[in-house]
Amino acid sequence: MVSGADSVGERAALNTTILLFLLQDGITNGAIYALLGLALVLVFAVTRIILIPQGEFITFGALTYASLSAGQMPGTIKLAVAMGVVAFAFDLFTFRKALHAKRVLRSIAVNIVFPMAIWGVMWALGGRPGNIALNIALSLLIVAAIGLYLYRIAFQPIAHTSVLVLLIASVGCHLALQGFGLVFFGAEGQRGPAISSDAITIGALRFTGQSIAVYGITIALIVGLWLFFGYTLYGKALRATAVNRLGARLAGIRTSLSGQIAFLLASVIGAISGILIVPITTLYYDTGFLIGLKGFIAAIIGGLVSYPLTAAAAILVGCVEAFSSFYASNYKEVIVFTLILPVLVLRSLAAPEVEEEKD
């Protein structure tokens, strides 16, 4: 999906070079899937939401970055501002019984001032392509804002409902955001500039700076998340929210804040993945959905709970994809998505159904 192993050429005998090449390709893609898988596990563990719109965070991050690099004003900033206004209205409605100045001011800062400030910076740039670091920072901030408001608007009001209702809402968000993607970025694909144009060659393999950045950032984020959830109070609060919302609230944890943090992290991770791959491959407004789903496969293999298992599974998915695109490129997607079925069956057998108390 991400980079083209199809270009390797015709069906050839499996020699070491091709094997290594496919492995490298698989691991690079797998690292991206691992990032996405991690974000999905994170969001599910905290909010029980299966984050289908993760794909849109990828596309938005990538295409916002590409647009900024091309000196264009991306439409996503307008979306962020608009969603901020709606989120503020939701907040006001929630606070209507007790309009404390402090809460309202905080809400204004988060929902109105923050996106307007990003817009201000972009407006000040006035269409000049800024440098890469600034473009990346702006893209991440915009997508982070969208992720944050998405939780506030779409999910916070129904946070107590069943996994299924949340899943359907999640699909709704995916549809809407994908539609916006088409409006903002058009049907044509875009590419962005690479973070680094250096490359090193080891034996037959050539490692670009970009792919090394992919590995490095993936590993850093995995370690970071592991530390965050294992060793910080906030991380533990997030996990507590996942296990029992009511219990967490009684213990003084603000569950809506936990959800917002989870979405913030997930959207930033999605945007990072997008920015990492957009120099390697052309992204279209709807590409994110498929990439995100492959992250899903990894997350599901990890049982939606385990970070290391998810990362390992993601590498596996990447490699299966690379090899099947070489040997049966027509059936690449069929193979990758069928891979999930035996895994799901094993998962279900390993963890027999627990009666979910619904009411």
Add this chain to the structure above:
Amino acid sequence: MRQRLLPILVFALVMAAIPFVPGVPPFWIVLLDNIGLAALVAMGLVLLTGVGGLTSFGQAAFCGFGAYTTAYLTTAYGMSPWLTLPMSLIVSGLAAVLLGIITMRLSGHYLPLGTIAWGISLFYLFSKLEFLGRNDGISGIPPLSIGTWKMLDPGSIYFPIWIAVIICALLSMNLLDSRTGRAIRALRRGHIAAEAFGVQTARAKLLVFIYAAVLAGLSGWLYAHFQRAANPTPFGPHLGIEYLFIAVVGGAGYVWGGVLGAAVVVILKEVLQSYLPLIFGGGGQLETIVFGILLVALLQLAPTGMWPWLTAWLPSGDSRKRPAPADALPARNDHRPDTGVLLQVDKARKQFGGVVAVNDVSFNVQAREIVALIGPNGAGKSTTFNLITGVLAATAGKVAVFGKSISGARPQEIVNLGIARTFQHVKLVPDMTVLENVALGAHLRGRSGALASMLRLDRADEAKLLAEAAKQIERVGLGDQMNQLAGSLSLGQQRIVEIARALCVDPLLLLLDEPAAGLRHMEKQQLAALLRQLRDGGMSVLLVEHDMGFVMNLANRIVVLDFGTKIAEGTPADIKTNPDVIKAYLGAVA
């Protein structure tokens, strides 16, 4: 019966008249065709998701099976479309069997994710297979024809589409209003209660999954002959999502909600597609934005969909009286033993990891005897119940009925031996009436299957089941609440409904988990009188209860558990004075 059919007949007549109304734009007929096609798929989803609680995002793929089957057979072999109809349905059904065996096992949220996965996988398969024409699909499919009349235009295929919709709606409603239907409706509330009354939940899930797939296959077959071409696009994951959207919009719990949802969504989509670009300019799928936002808004504001909201305005004509009297069901047990050991629990043990919840507990229940199991909270009483009824497997020890070991037997087999139970946490289906809930208890005493129910060949059998249910409801004194929704009753009354449901099994042994909790004093006395009467009629009762007054006046024998271990057993008088029991309840005597 007549009351039920009348609105459908009126609807059918109106639909039949529409094409003949002068001045109806042909474009409307095309829309109605599309509504009918979507309604068929949505109706299947209503049964699968809304009623059965099994979410599928992959229904569009089954439409694909139906459409491609007829497309291939009619173009490659020149078969008649009418011959390919059964083939299309069989192929969709077989695909559902294969996918169902794998995915219906999936629990919770794994199931919808699994359906997304195979939905995408099949979409790519359709678009890559050479003999299905890859991305271009198959064109030149012959139209449906009767004699020399070829259904080439949207106005003529309109009739087969809507005849199919109305017939399928009738079949679906018949199915839901039957023994099998009750089993399907009980699935959504978890499988433990349904299995405790003999429902083969795995089979029921597979059945409703196949049913939904066949409806989707029918829609695909009609679609192929309507468009006279088939390509992968309409069978992709986004359409799968849209069908679920339709079901949720219309009201996922209602057969006609599927039709209503299809109408609303198809028309809305058309309106949005023609007017949004005028307002906002530019191309793009602006309607998907509106759809997505609407879906989220709907879940927040009206999670049950539009159909119940609509029917709330209509006068409720559904005031069914007591079911007509029917022949009594044959008693399941030829003889009720007067003496002897009915249930023998021998050194039963249950460990959860390091916790011993039930520690080598032994006791028995004789014929015509009321035994009470008491003990402080966490003593292992409910776990013991679950060991007896097969919900949990014992770590060690033996449970025997009439001397025959039932270790390892499944709940469905145990209820078949005549052991019926109630639950500490009430497990009724709140949106079914008391009568329907109780009739679920008689599940094993009926024989009619899904096909017979759809065709209404089950009426004699069904009348007996309902008459039995009504009898038991009156026996426990809830005759006036028979047609109320179970969820609207007080918790105490719901416990009594559970007892009536268990009585429908015609049990030898009744297991009651805290039956008196939430009852008022008078109601407790009535319950005690009922239980004595049942015992005198030849039934044994094993009950867990905290109300000591209730237990002491009722039980023949009492077994006391504390921290999973039996600490005493004897008559109420013995137990009252047993120092160990007093210690367990009140702490050590100073």
